[in-house]
Amino acid sequence: MTRSAYFYSTAALAIGLILSPLSFVRAEEAAQNYQMFCAVCHGTTGSGDGPGAVTLPIKPRNFTDCDRMRRVSDEEALNVIRNGGAATKLSPDMPAWKDSFSIEETRALLQYVQSFCKGDQVGRITQIRKP
Numbered sequence: 510m511t512r513s514a515y516f517y518s519t520a521a522l523a524i525g526l527i528l529s530p531l532s533f534v535r536a537e538e539a540a541q542n543y544q545m546f547c548a549v550c551h552g553t554t555g556s557g558d559g560p561g562a563v564t565l566p567i568k569p570r571n572f573t574d575c576d577r578m579r580r581v582s583d584e585e586a587l588n589v590i591r592n593g594g595a596a597t598k599l600s601p602d603m604p605a606w607k608d609s610f611s612i613e614e615t616r617a618l619l620q621y622v623q624s625f626c627k628g629d630q631v632g633r634i635t636q637i638r639k640p
């Protein structure tokens with residue numbers, strides 16, 4: 510192997526090693542953020558039945574209602590998560606999270622939320638879609 514070929518293959522390997530755990534960490538972090546901040550209303554399994562939902566007049570979105578979720582675009586959902594229900598003509602009980610999460614964290618959260626309609630992928634997403 511020439512020196513430069515060796516360099517490039519080592520570099521490619523190193524980049525691969527760095528990138529894959531990173532996207533995995535991002536998905537893991539999203540799962541944790543969801544359970545810590547969203548599950549209280551949306552439920553640990555995304556069914557909209559968390560303990561905080563009991564007293565709400567308008568129930569939190571049931572993320573396992575796939576027909577309903579299909580009608581919400583990524584942009585709409587991101588807007589709701591970032592700016593809250595009051596700013597988006599949904600229930601004002603849905604808080605705004607733009608001061609809590611970066612755009613990337615919010616996208617990862619959205620992917621996690623969408624994974625409830627892809628049953629076999631829940632909690633196992635390792636790829637975060639690019640904007």
Ligand code: HEC
Binds near residue numbers: 549550581589619
């Ligand atoms: C205090 C309770 C509460 C918490 C905490 C909460 N939500 Fe919600 N969420 C709601 C309610 C209520 C709605 C609105 C349902 C409606 O108006 O039909 C909603 C709606 C949504 C929607 C629906 C978007 C749409 O257009 O259908 C998304 C996505 C969402 N929440 C994501 C999240 C995420 C992600 C978190 C955590 C970072 C979170 N929510 C935390 C109560 C909550």
